[in-house]
Amino acid sequence: MFDPDDLATIREAKREWEAETLDPTLERFGERRETFTTDTGGQELERLYTPDDVADLDYGSDLGFPGETPYTRGVYPTMHRGRLWTMRQYAGMGTARETNERFRYLIDQGSSGLSMAFDLPTQKGYDSDAGMAAGEVGKAGVAIDSLRDMEVVFDGIPLDEVSTSMTINAPAAVLLAMYVAIGDKQGVDRAELRGTIQNDILKEYIARNLYIYPPEPSMRLITDVFEFCAAEVPKFNTISISGYHIREAGSTAAQEIAFTLGDGIEYVERALDAGLDVDDFAPQLSFFFNAHNNILEEVAKFRAARRLWAEIMDERFGAENPKSRQLKFHAQTGGSTLTAQQVENNVVRVAYQALAAVLGGAQSLHTNGKDEALSLPTEQSVRTALRTQQILAHESGVADTIDPLGGSYAVESLTDEIEAEAREILDAVDERGGMLAAVESGWVKRQIQDVAFERQQEIESGERIVVGVNEYQVDEEPEIDIEEVDEDDERRQKERLREVKDDRDDEAVEAALDALADAAAGDRNLVPPIVDAVKAYATVGEISDVLREEFGEYQPGF
Numbered sequence: 365m366f367d368p369d370d371l372a373t374i375r376e377a378k379r380e381w382e383a384e385t386l387d388p389t390l391e392r393f394g395e396r397r398e399t400f401t402t403d404t405g406g407q408e409l410e411r412l413y414t415p416d417d418v419a420d421l422d423y424g425s426d427l428g429f430p431g432e433t434p435y436t437r438g439v440y441p442t443m444h445r446g447r448l449w450t451m452r453q454y455a456g457m458g459t460a461r462e463t464n465e466r467f468r469y470l471i472d473q474g475s476s477g478l479s480m481a482f483d484l485p486t487q488k489g490y491d492s493d494a495g496m497a498a499g500e501v502g503k504a505g506v507a508i509d510s511l512r513d514m515e516v517v518f519d520g521i522p523l524d525e526v527s528t529s530m531t532i533n534a535p536a537a538v539l540l541a542m543y544v545a546i547g548d549k550q551g552v553d554r555a556e557l558r559g560t561i562q563n564d565i566l567k568e569y570i571a572r573n574l575y576i577y578p579p580e581p582s583m584r585l586i587t588d589v590f591e592f593c594a595a596e597v598p599k600f601n602t603i604s605i606s607g608y609h610i611r612e613a614g615s616t617a618a619q620e621i622a623f624t625l626g627d628g629i630e631y632v633e634r635a636l637d638a639g640l641d642v643d644d645f646a647p648q649l650s651f652f653f654n655a656h657n658n659i660l661e662e663v664a665k666f667r668a669a670r671r672l673w674a675e676i677m678d679e680r681f682g683a684e685n686p687k688s689r690q691l692k693f694h695a696q697t698g699g700s701t702l703t704a705q706q707v708e709n710n711v712v713r714v715a716y717q718a719l720a721a722v723l724g725g726a727q728s729l730h731t732n733g734k735d736e737a738l739s740l741p742t743e744q745s746v747r748t749a750l751r752t753q754q755i756l757a758h759e760s761g762v763a764d765t766i767d768p769l770g771g772s773y774a775v776e777s778l779t780d781e782i783e784a785e786a787r788e789i790l791d792a793v794d795e796r797g798g799m800l801a802a803v804e805s806g807w808v809k810r811q812i813q814d815v816a817f818e819r820q821q822e823i824e825s826g827e828r829i830v831v832g833v834n835e836y837q838v839d840e841e842p843e844i845d846i847e848e849v850d851e852d853d854e855r856r857q858k859e860r861l862r863e864v865k866d867d868r869d870d871e872a873v874e875a876a877l878d879a880l881a882d883a884a885a886g887d888r889n890l891v892p893p894i895v896d897a898v899k900a901y902a903t904v905g906e907i908s909d910v911l912r913e914e915f916g917e918y919q920p921g922f
């Protein structure tokens with residue numbers, strides 16, 4: 365991008381600056397640290413970046429224009445000038461009725477998309493009356509047993525006007541089927557349904573641990589969802605390939621994107637093996653990243669991820685449809701960065717992290733409530749979190765220029781370095797036979813744990829400052845309204861489940877579950893029989909049991 369003579373002049377001028385201006389100051393005052401690195405230590409930071417640090421940058425092939433390959437500067441031509449990112453606050457609590465109320469509240473307050481959290485039993489494919497569910501019903505999210513619960517959650521919420529993300533993985537096909545069934549009942553054309561299911565089982569084995577079946581049948585379920593959606597629900601994002609939890613488990617920024625894109629590669633390969641055409645399903649693959657503390661590193665990470673994915677889809681998979689190459693992502697501010705001490709500080713952390721996500725070109729964003737280190741967020745803290753996004757959108761000005769940090773010597777240089785490091789990690793994954801093999805051998809988890817351990821030691825030694833935790837402490841008990849979970853919810857939910865079971869046509873349920881068992885034993889797509897089963901009010905637990913019977917359950921080997 366720069367004339368070689370100009371670069372030589374700049375290099376020479378920098379040497380002069382160092383000798384004449386910098387060194388005397390360094391001798392008198394020194395610097396705060398011997399070396400400065402990115403938050404996760406992967407990249408050593410220069411004191412000052414100049415055009416010389418981006419001498420190899422080729423504007424056309426490395427950056428290009430927004431809406432054009434390699435999408436470094438954003439996936440849409442107008443980005444947030446055309447449409448603000450979706451403000452999508454993750455919510456789900458207790459019963460279906462309470463979740464419906466929280467959703468309506470969020471819509472009233474200007475939330476532009478819904479994001480549904482499920483309780484642990486639902487995420488593990490158990491009904492509320494299962495022994496394994498005791499004590500967990502409605503705790504980390506809403507309890508969904510049957511279509512009846514989903515009808516209540518979406519009561520008065522027209523599915524053709526809102527897009528909904530569902531954080532559901534092992535039973536993703538079941539919840540997708542329920543969403544489709546609700547749409548059918550509301551008379552919404554399936555082609556108009558918008559939303560996302562997380563459906564990312566690989567990161568469950570790596571970091572989140574909410575799996576049910578072994579990897580092979582889990583991958584089949586995912587491929588079946590790709591195929592079903594391409595034909596029936598073409599606007600639905602069939603997966604949210606998630607680095608968020610990998611980062612929460614303590615990975616570096618480069619590991620976060622490398623392992624996430626590695627998972628993406630594995631899903632694409634499986635779908636191709638199953639006979640799908642890359643351009644039929646790749647446009648609906650979506651991503652989910654963490655918006656962590658270090659603003660410049662995070663912005664560089666998002667840009668690097670976009671560039672890398674465009675290249676992978678082009679070079680490795682020969683994708684022709686531009687949409688197949690566009691990495692669209694949701695971001696959530698880093699839950700693990702929130703502190704129980706001086707809870708108000710979390711509002712500030714969240715705001716900076718959200719700023720990084722927006723500067724990095726996010727399509728959708730969740731900002732954490734300040735109290736999430738302690739409990740489920742209260743309505744008040746959810747509102748402040750949403751207002752944080754609205755202030756960014758309408759007051760800060762950062763949404764008004766596309767990729768405003770593009771061209772910053774520091775950010776371009778970091779983008780290159782993170783991309784290069786992620787590439788190296790992806791090569792190491794390939795050497796281990798791909799992501800699934802690397803995950804099953806325990807290698808991926810060990811890579812992350814090593815970094816997490818180092819980070820923890822840095823905090824304990826005081827080398828890494830966490831404000832209010834190992835520095836700037838105050839002697840006070842946290843004063844905070846805790847959102848109470850109603851312990852009676854479990855009993856009421858079980859009663860409702862009993863009513864559903866009493867009301868439904870048992871023969872129809874049995875026939876639907878038998879048809880599903882047949883499909884599972886053969887190789888037909890599993891989603892249509894799951895849709896039939898949910899419409900007959902078969903429960904999440906019953907459907908998951910049929911598949912458990914056929915597929916078995918995953919036992920981690922490491």
Ligand SMILES: CC(C)(COP(=O)(O)OP(=O)(O)OC[C@H]1O[C@@H](n2cnc3c(N)ncnc32)[C@H](O)[C@@H]1OP(=O)(O)O)[C@@H](O)C(=O)NCCC(=O)NCCSC(=O)CCC(=O)O
Nearest residue numbers: 440442443446447450479529560601650692693694727728
């Ligand atoms: C693709 C994304 C990232 C975003 O989808 P959205 O529908 O919000 O946005 P979008 O697709 O970018 O935009 C919507 C429509 O507007 C159009 N559009 C957008 N911007 C535009 C622009 N500037 N110019 C022209 N058109 C534009 C798009 O093309 C699209 O239409 P067309 O479709 O017609 O093109 C999706 O996957 C998503 O919403 N993900 C959310 C995931 C999530 O909430 N996860 C929560 C996890 S919570 C979690 O895991 C917590 C921890 C735990 O539980 O463990």
